[in-house]
Amino acid sequence: MTRNKVKLEFIANETARKSTFKKRKKGLLKKVEELTTLCGVDACAIIYSPYDGRTEAWPSPTGARRVLGRFMSFSQEDQEKKMLDQESYLKQRIAKTSSQLEKLKNDNREKEITELMYDCISGISTVDNLTLEDAMDLSLVTNKGLEMISQRIEFLQKKGH
Incomplete structure (x- = not known):
């Protein structure tokens, strides 16, 4: 119970x-x-x-x-x-929670932009109406994805030989 x-x-x-x-x-x-x-x-x-x-x-x-x-x-x-007194404890907790919130916001933003990238690739969306911030973030996510693909290709080529 x-x-x-x-x-x-x-x-x-x-x-x-x-x-x-x-x-x-x-x-x-x-x-x-x-x-x-x-x-x-x-x-x-x-x-x-x-x-x-x-x-x-x-x-x-x-x-x-x-x-x-x-x-x-x-x-x-x-x-x-x-x-810690109660005020210091609460300030510490607020700072930690704010940091976690900021990390989650960044993670969500990256997921949104990644989804936008896939929508652009599949033709669902276009880059014509993106804001400057969205376009810059899309560029970063795209470059990150290309870097991961390049690393994977290099790994597979080394493994194959």
């Missing part, structure tokens, strides 16, 4: 919010433990809850102090090297 997607919004009902907090806290601590065990890394979790009067530290307060002390012993530059 699949779980329903959880809406990431403030839970207005205080009882439900406390219950969800306890479940999520338990799951988060389990994930930190799994991370340390499976990947062999030092990690700690410090959780402050308005529902409890105390701050909870995993694996223990002394273990958390040890990990934080080790982290604090790094230079400021080393500390910030891999750290």
Whole structure:
């Protein structure tokens, strides 16, 4: 049975919010433990809850102090090297997604021009009504195709002899 997607919004009902907090806290601590065990890394979790009067530290307060002390012993530059706040994380994700989008746009453009090339070869389209950009892109795709054909011919000729 699949779980329903959880809406990431403030839970207005205080009882439900406390219950969800306890479940999520338990799951988060389990994930930190799994991370340390499976990947062999030092990690700690410090959780402050308005529902409890105390701050909870995993694996223990002394273990958390040890990990934080080790982290604090790094230079400021080393500390910030891999750290991301939410804004930095989102900027990084936006940049990565924008890059992927640009690559997909270029791939789609090349496929469109390749299709246009085949339409021109088969007589479905002509080059008479192409814009300058389309004509230049068609020239690039055509030259790329001719280069691939030339390389294949050379390969087959060498293989045949």
